[in-house]
Amino acid sequence: MEHALKDALERSAVVLCSGGLGPTFDDLTRECASKVLKKPLIFSQKILDRIQAKFKAVGRPMAAENARQAYVLKGASPIINSVGTAPGQIIPVKAKTVFLLPGPPSELAPMMDSTVLPFLRKKSPNVFSKTLVLHIFGYPESEIDEVIEPVISRNWNSPGVAVIFGILAHRSIIDVKVTVQSKSSAADRKVLADIRKALYGILGDKIYGEDEETLESVVGSLLKKKGLILSLAESCTGGLLASKITRIAGSSDYFHRGLITYSDASKIDLLGVKHQTLKKFGAVSEETAREMALGCLKRSGSNWALSVTGIAGPSGGSKEKPVGTVCFGVASRAGVKTFTKHFNYGGRAQIQERAALTALDTLRKAIRL
Amino acid sequence: MEHALKDALERSAVVLCSGGLGPTFDDLTRECASKVLKKPLIFSQKILDRIQAKFKAVGRPMAAENARQAYVLKGASPIINSVGTAPGQIIPVKAKTVFLLPGPPSELAPMMDSTVLPFLRKKSPNVFSKTLVLHIFGYPESEIDEVIEPVISRNWNSPGVAVIFGILAHRSIIDVKVTVQSKSSAADRKVLADIRKALYGILGDKIYGEDEETLESVVGSLLKKKGLILSLAESCTGGLLASKITRIAGSSDYFHRGLITYSDASKIDLLGVKHQTLKKFGAVSEETAREMALGCLKRSGSNWALSVTGIAGPSGGSKEKPVGTVCFGVASRAGVKTFTKHFNYGGRAQIQERAALTALDTLRKAIRL
Numbered sequence: 001m002e003h004a005l006k007d008a009l010e011r012s013a014v015v016l017c018s019g020g021l022g023p024t025f026d027d028l029t030r031e032c033a034s035k036v037l038k039k040p041l042i043f044s045q046k047i048l049d050r051i052q053a054k055f056k057a058v059g060r061p062m063a064a065e066n067a068r069q070a071y072v073l074k075g076a077s078p079i080i081n082s083v084g085t086a087p088g089q090i091i092p093v094k095a096k097t098v099f100l101l102p103g104p105p106s107e108l109a110p111m112m113d114s115t116v117l118p119f120l121r122k123k124s125p126n127v128f129s130k131t132l133v134l135h136i137f138g139y140p141e142s143e144i145d146e147v148i149e150p151v152i153s154r155n156w157n158s159p160g161v162a163v164i165f166g167i168l169a170h171r172s173i174i175d176v177k178v179t180v181q182s183k184s185s186a187a188d189r190k191v192l193a194d195i196r197k198a199l200y201g202i203l204g205d206k207i208y209g210e211d212e213e214t215l216e217s218v219v220g221s222l223l224k225k226k227g228l229i230l231s232l233a234e235s236c237t238g239g240l241l242a243s244k245i246t247r248i249a250g251s252s253d254y255f256h257r258g259l260i261t262y263s264d265a266s267k268i269d270l271l272g273v274k275h276q277t278l279k280k281f282g283a284v285s286e287e288t289a290r291e292m293a294l295g296c297l298k299r300s301g302s303n304w305a306l307s308v309t310g311i312a313g314p315s316g317g318s319k320e321k322p323v324g325t326v327c328f329g330v331a332s333r334a335g336v337k338t339f340t341k342h343f344n345y346g347g348r349a350q351i352q353e354r355a356a357l358t359a360l361d362t363l364r365k366a367i368r369l
Numbered sequence: 370m371e372h373a374l375k376d377a378l379e380r381s382a383v384v385l386c387s388g389g390l391g392p393t394f395d396d397l398t399r400e401c402a403s404k405v406l407k408k409p410l411i412f413s414q415k416i417l418d419r420i421q422a423k424f425k426a427v428g429r430p431m432a433a434e435n436a437r438q439a440y441v442l443k444g445a446s447p448i449i450n451s452v453g454t455a456p457g458q459i460i461p462v463k464a465k466t467v468f469l470l471p472g473p474p475s476e477l478a479p480m481m482d483s484t485v486l487p488f489l490r491k492k493s494p495n496v497f498s499k500t501l502v503l504h505i506f507g508y509p510e511s512e513i514d515e516v517i518e519p520v521i522s523r524n525w526n527s528p529g530v531a532v533i534f535g536i537l538a539h540r541s542i543i544d545v546k547v548t549v550q551s552k553s554s555a556a557d558r559k560v561l562a563d564i565r566k567a568l569y570g571i572l573g574d575k576i577y578g579e580d581e582e583t584l585e586s587v588v589g590s591l592l593k594k595k596g597l598i599l600s601l602a603e604s605c606t607g608g609l610l611a612s613k614i615t616r617i618a619g620s621s622d623y624f625h626r627g628l629i630t631y632s633d634a635s636k637i638d639l640l641g642v643k644h645q646t647l648k649k650f651g652a653v654s655e656e657t658a659r660e661m662a663l664g665c666l667k668r669s670g671s672n673w674a675l676s677v678t679g680i681a682g683p684s685g686g687s688k689e690k691p692v693g694t695v696c697f698g699v700a701s702r703a704g705v706k707t708f709t710k711h712f713n714y715g716g717r718a719q720i721q722e723r724a725a726l727t728a729l730d731t732l733r734k735a736i737r738l
Contacts, residue, residue: 003380007376011372022510022538023510023511023514024510024511024514024536025514025521025534025536026534026535026536058713058714060509062511063509063511063512063514063515064515065511065514065515066511083714084714106715106716106719140429140432141391141392141393142392142393142431142432142434142435143432145392145393145394145432145434146432146433146434152394165394165395166395167393167394167395168395169391232629234608237612237615238611238612238614238615238616238620238624238627239603239608239609239610239611239612239614239615239627239629240608240612240615241608242607242608242611242612242629243606243607243608243609243611243612245607245608246606246607246608246609246629246631246721247607247717247718247721249681249682249683249684249717250684251607251631252631252632255607255631256631256632256634256635257628257629257630257631257632257635257638257639258607258608258628258629258631259626259627259628259629259639260601260608260611260615260626260627260628260629261626262615262620262621262624262625262626262627263621263625263626265625266625266626266669269626270626270628300635312618313618314618315618315619344427345427345452345453346452346475347475348616348618349616350475352615352616
């Protein structure tokens, strides 16, 4: 840690450290910074009072260990932690500045917004930077890379304007990231709008959302805007699809019920799937997916119903239906469509994840027009 | 990247790099290593053939970009990637060794097991290291730190044996980590067993699992061992609890159905919750949780049923029932118990997560004896 801090200070005018401000014996960032920056740790009664008040407010005794969080480096300004107990610290080091920030994202993010970003903005008043992230589901990274190559290789730079492209695959989602840096926010916006248009021209409907959007937030917004109610019948995704939908605040406006029908008996009882269908085609079949979706639609009285039934593995596969075989049903008052996907790499969790995202993306395409 | 690689090589005899071996323009680890280690990149037809075969096997055309993955540093030995397309590389640098490894955990982990760990073991035949991680749910980190302090501060070291303790809080789970390093694996095991005993002596039932175990895997094993069937009635967790249960391979042995009853009407229809109960006590009440659990138990014919109903927020809270109020029901043939928790920090996702884990940990304690 000492080496890393020294190294960062050599390279940069501002160093952000996150984590290691907790109360336990292995939270050592304060001590490390104190040693490297040669500034002693000073006890602050004011900070201790604040920590004790936090514990009192939630009706818990404060452990003695938490007193460690009341120490700040000499000359440092504390940053109030609105969520947890550890304050952040701003430490001037000659012309440079070191920030000590908490590790948990819920504590870090408010400090970034309230203190660190305004500090950086003030330090560089003439540097503007704007980032756009486009999200794509269900296509290989190398394919997306290939088709957008003409946009990336075009020369977007001009005096005072620099463009940086990035492409990142995490699981089955591809993010195309564009950052424009310039000396005026108007130039930023103009260049970014042009690039956005060029990328949509190539990728179109493959892009399901931008920036903070997720498949479930985009689908949720569409359902809400159109006043539609969705219900779910899940087998192999086992609640993951419903969990994604209900992660979104306000999802009760468009999602009222979901059925996790993991066994054959529950598919019959809860969705009205016919015993013969299960016997003849199996639980993992488009025929079963069709009856699951239709039964779910009818019994819930919703506008749309999605069904998912498949083999998430690692066991349960056969030659005809290997692990990764997943059947989907999408039902609305207009009728029902079914299809099958073969997720032929990744383990159980990845198959479940891709099945849930496939269902969401299919619904998005079905209701978006 | 160049700076980081140089820096690591100065400090260490073995350097592991992970990530940046993908096919796209911003995957630069190969080029970076080539430059720092002054070894040119050489095209390998054999590796290209293997990548092409992978694409053929899944019936997809290979994008031209993937050919970038067929380059290895001069003198490097490739490591076969059994999951993805990018091979790893072992690069001897005088007496030191640099490994280039893929970033996705599903590709990285098999290479660690097959190649990197055996390499390290061979390099240090007389160093043994064994780690134990104990998992605890629902207690503050500082409290756990305080009670285990006597174990941590005891002197476990002896000639040739070094013990390292760590404690890590992520969300509402605390991990206590103990690593023993020694010159014989027998000594390792003995010391680790003694420390384990001491920690269990203090923490007891608070520990829900060890090492790779999760709350859902522990609960699943208990249900399976005892031949019990679980069913779920979820409101505010919206499928998250079922999703955790079904993440475990083989969960169909003990989980057959789950109901996500997000609306009042679905609680009445699917679980038989009484209209009057909802009207008099509200959807978020122990009375509703009780009827949800009992209705779920009865209609599913399972041995145990869990219900969760609460206010995940950000809106929907009131003075009497603020955001974070969650009511639980645990029903078995022996009867039903209900209780209420107030999760008074964290956002929607954290409240849902803690509610799901609380339900699992409550069930664990109920069935473990």
